Every structure is written in C-alpha cells, then in structure tokens.
Amino acid sequence: MSNTNNKNALPDAIIFAQRRLQDLPPLPPQGAIGPEVCAIIHLYLAVWQDVTPAQRQAVSLHVQSCPRCQNELSVLQRATQIVYSLPSSEPSVQVDQALLAAIRARRQADTRSAPAALPPRPLRSRKKQLPMRFIGVLAAAAILILALAFSVPRFINQPLQAFTLPTNLSWNNYVLFSKQAMTNAQGEHYQVMTYHQMQANVINVETVMNGKLDVVVVKDPQKALGLDMMHHVAQWDAQSWVDDTKFFDLDRLRHDLSTGSAVYLGKDHFNGKDVYRIRYPDGHILILDMDYMPVNILPADKNNGTPMYETIQWLYPSKVSASVWSMQVPDNFRMGQLPRHP
Numbered sequence: 001m002s003n004t005n006n007k008n009a010l011p012d013a014i015i016f017a018q019r020r021l022q023d024l025p026p027l028p029p030q031g032a033i034g035p036e037v038c039a040i041i042h043l044y045l046a047v048w049q050d051v052t053p054a055q056r057q058a059v060s061l062h063v064q065s066c067p068r069c070q071n072e073l074s075v076l077q078r079a080t081q082i083v084y085s086l087p088s089s090e091p092s093v094q095v096d097q098a099l100l101a102a103i104r105a106r107r108q109a110d111t112r113s114a115p116a117a118l119p120p121r122p123l124r125s126r127k128k129q130l131p132m133r134f135i136g137v138l139a140a141a142a143i144l145i146l147a148l149a150f151s152v153p154r155f156i157n158q159p160l161q162a163f164t165l166p167t168n169l170s171w172n173n174y175v176l177f178s179k180q181a182m183t184n185a186q187g188e189h190y191q192v193m194t195y196h197q198m199q200a201n202v203i204n205v206e207t208v209m210n211g212k213l214d215v216v217v218v219k220d221p222q223k224a225l226g227l228d229m230m231h232h233v234a235q236w237d238a239q240s241w242v243d244d245t246k247f248f249d250l251d252r253l254r255h256d257l258s259t260g261s262a263v264y265l266g267k268d269h270f271n272g273k274d275v276y277r278i279r280y281p282d283g284h285i286l287i288l289d290m291d292y293m294p295v296n297i298l299p300a301d302k303n304n305g306t307p308m309y310e311t312i313q314w315l316y317p318s319k320v321s322a323s324v325w326s327m328q329v330p331d332n333f334r335m336g337q338l339p340r341h342p
Contacts, residue, residue, distance in 0.1 A: 027058050038068045045072060063266070064163065070266040163264035163276070165257065169292050171250050172199035175320045176294075179311040184342045188212075195324050196248065197317065204324045205242050207342065215338055217241040218327050225327045226338045233336040234329045241341060247286065247297050256281060270295055284308075 024044065028037045044051055044059045051059070063069045176196040183189055190209035197203070206216045214229040217238045226238025246252065256262035257278070265277040265285065275295055276288040283300030287307075293314055296307040329335070 027055060028062075030058065030061060033066070035068075037062070038066065038072075041066070041069050042072050045069070045076065060163075067267075073266055163257070165250075165254055165292055169250070171248070171293070171314075173316075174198055174314040175317050176248060177311070177313045177315055178309050180309055182342070188342065190342050192243070194243075195320060197320075197325065198248075200325075202325050203242055207241060209342055213339060213342060215241060218325060220327070223327070225329070227330070227333060228336075228338050231339075232330075232333045233338065234333040235336060235338045238338060241338070247280070247284065248294055253278070253286070262286075 024047075025040050027044070028040055041059055041062050044055060045063075048056070048059075063073060176194075176198060178194045178196075180192045180194075181189065182192055188209060190207060190213065193206045193208070195204040200220070202218070202220045204216065204218050206214070208214050215226060216229060217224055217226045219225075219239060219242045224237060224239045224242065226235045226241055228234075253262060257264070261281045263279045265279055268275055268277050268287075270287050273295075274290055276290075276292070278286045278288065280286060285298040287295040287298065289295050294312060296309050296312055298305065299308055
C-alpha cells in the first residue's frame with residue numbers, strides 16, 4: 001500500500017479502533033510490575049489517542065519507572081519517524097475500493113444474527129459462507145492495523161503528563177558556559193563560546209575564526225556592545241552576534257511541557273550517564289541530567305545525531321570574572337563597525 005500523510009483519512013478505521021477500546025483489559029494497579037503488566041500497558045500505548053485522561057495518567061506513571069515500556073515507546077517513536085520520512089503519496093483507486101469493500105464486509109458481519117438464532121443450514125451453505133467470514137476477519141485485522149498506524153503519530157505528539165519539572169527547580173543560580181564548533185556557507189570553521197548569567201540574563205559571546213576574526217559581544221536586556229579584538233573597534237547595537245538562547249529558557253520549557261508543545265521522550269543514556277530527553281516544538285531535543293540541568297541539545301535534523309555543543313558547563317557566578325560582563329569601551333578601542341558575521 002502506498003504511503004499517505006493524510007491524518008483525516010479512513011474515519012471508519014478510527015471508529016473501529018475506538019469501538020475495540022472496550023475490549024482492552026483493565027489497567028493493572030499502580031506499582032504493579034511484570035511481563036503481564038507491560039503487555040497491558042503496550043496495548044494502551046498503541047491506542048493512546050483514544051484512551052481517557054485517567055488512563056493516560058496511569059499509563060504515563062508506569063512508563064516513567066519501567067525500562068521495558070520506555071523501550072516500547074522508543075520503538076513506536078522510531079516507527080513514526082520512519083513513516084513521516086517517507087514521501088507523501090495517495091493510495092490508488094484500487095486500494096480505496098478494496099478497503100471500502102473490506103469495511104462493508106466487516107459491517108455486514110457485525111450485523112448478522114448470532115449463529116444459535118439461525119435455523120440449521122446444510123453443510124454446503126455453511127461452506128459458501130466461510131469465505132465471507134474469512135474476509136471479515138481479514139478486514140478487521142487490516143482496519144485495526146490502519147487504525148493503529150494513524151493513531152501512533154498522534155500519540156507520539158502527546159506529552160507523557162507524568163513528567164514534570166520540580167517546582168523548586170531554578171537555573172538562575174548559575175552561569176551557563178557553552179562552546180560550539182560552527183561552519184559557514186563557505187566551509188570555513190569557527191568557534192562560538194558563550195557565558196550566560198542566567199539570573200540577570202547577561203550574555204558574553206566570543207566568535208573566533210583563526211587568523212581572521214575575534215569578536216566579543218556583551219549583551220544585557222537593553223543593549224549590546226561588540227568588540228573587534230583584532231582591530232580594536234567597538235560597536236553598540238551588536239545584538240545580531242548573539243544567538244537565540246531559547247533552548248535554555250526554563251519558563252518557556254515549563255510552558256511548552258504543560259501545553260504539550262514540548263514532548264517528553266523518556267530516559268536515555270548520554271556520555272555514559274542517565275538523562276531525560278525532551279523534544280522542543282521545532283524538533284530539537286533537550287538532554288537533561290537527573291538533576292534536570294541541561295547537558296546538550298540534539299539537532300532537529302534526524303540524519304545528524306551529533307550534539308550541537310562541544311561543551312556545556314554550569315558554573316557558579318563566583319567562578320566567573322566580573323570583567324566578562326563589562327560594557328565599558330576599552331581606552332584603546334575606537335568606535336566603528338564590526339566585521340561581517342561569519
């Protein structure tokens with residue numbers, strides 16, 4: 001069957017899946033463990049979009065503490081990513097006709113009277129009905145598979161509500177130091193080193209290209225001073241040299257998690273340590289350590305798994321010189337224009 005990205009297609013398949021929700025086994029008690037428990041949780045994960053909020057909460061709490069179910073979640077996410085990576089297409093007319101015929105056959109099978117209520121029929125008559133029942137079984141299986149295929153992408157975009165950041169968590173007591181290796185459109189390599197005083201939201205960014213460029217910009221919420229260290233030139237209003245720090249905005253992260261814009265992806269390992277993974281609305285993945293401090297960012301490009309930052313460190317403000325935040329133009333600098341950003 002050809003791939004399609006039309007989320008509104010096949011409403012009968014979705015209806016069929018919703019009708020089958022009543023056949024799900026009851027959720028196990030909170031804290032229960034074992035293969036049987038995980039098997040039930042996997043059924044609810046497969047139809048996540050259609051379960052009740054109370055069921056989602058119970059399932060999410062279990063997934064948080066169960067490596068087996070976290071692995072199942074990762075499998076679903078990888079499968080969804082593969083589906084989304086395929087080119088959009090529309091099924092052929094023959095596929096549509098076959099699917100509609102299967103749905104009609106299933107509906108006819110559901111509306112039949114119970115066998116006990118029917119008068120006995122000759123063996124030949126029962127044999128004639130066997131292919132239709134077989135078609136009904138195949139139709140049910142095909143519809144359920146399609147229903148799951150269309151419900152999994154929506155489930156993946158639903159946050160696991162059990163994951164919440166501690167209410168007393170704050171990044172404001174630190175200075176965030178980061179280092180990035182960058183490449184411009186001409187293939188030239190340069191480095192960007194950033195100190196970010198989280199509480200005052202003051203940033204010092206140094207951009208270095210060996211032998212060609214060394215620019216330092218100090219920015220607070222009102223102004224930005226740029227210093228060309230190679231040519232001793234200073235320029236105000238140099239905000240364009242400072243990258244957006246949206247990845248490390250704790251208030252924004254809380255908001256995105258609460259609204260479902262950011263999605264908790266479960267636990268993983270990064271540099272040999274346990275971490276939490278959260279996908280931002282733009283596709284970037286935030287890596288947090290077990291103390292909920294950012295460790296790195298993975299790019300939105302699924303084909304590039306290299307972390308964005310060479311280094312991320314959380315420093316106490318007392319360990320950073322006060323001169324890093326100075327916005328005084330040095331005596332040996334003249335006012336002018338900074339070189340072009342690489």
